[in-house]
Amino acid sequence: MAVELGDAQRRLGELIERVNRDHTEIEIVSGSASAVLMSKxxxxxxxxxxxxxxxxxxxxxxxxxxxxxxxxxxxxxxxxxxx
Known part of the structure; x- marks a missing residue:
């Protein structure tokens, strides 16, 4: 799953819950750069x-x-x- 930076900022709490619950990663995209959100x-x-x-x-x-x-x-x- 990929999410634009602005959307990720608005939904950060929800996304953190999702990666912990579903044991998945979420790519956060900002222009040509990206990062990955995953559980600790x-x-x-x-x-x-x-x-x-x-x-x-x-x-x-x-x-x-x-x-x-x-x-x-x-x-x-x-x-x-x-x-």
Whole structure:
């Protein structure tokens, strides 16, 4: 969703409630420039994810762990593996 700056200024409270309620972002446009409004929780998660993935070694460990969890979940849900 994109909102012109003047509209965003008039509706700021409503927009803040929306990004927190809907876990979404709103682009605020002013001429050729723009910015993004998001909840503090979403921002914190984005910053943390960026930090965790900033080290290639840490990113590999996280991706490996995620793949392991996915494989375990797939095996648990595989009907051909039923006793």
């Amino acid at each position: 929780a979403e921002y914190d998660a984005l910053v943390e994810t960026s930090y965790l993935l900033s080290s290639p070694a840490n990113a590999r460990r996280l991706m490996s762990a995620l793949q392991s969890v996915r494989e375990t979940a797939t095996r648990r849900n595989d009907p051909s593996r039923a006793p």
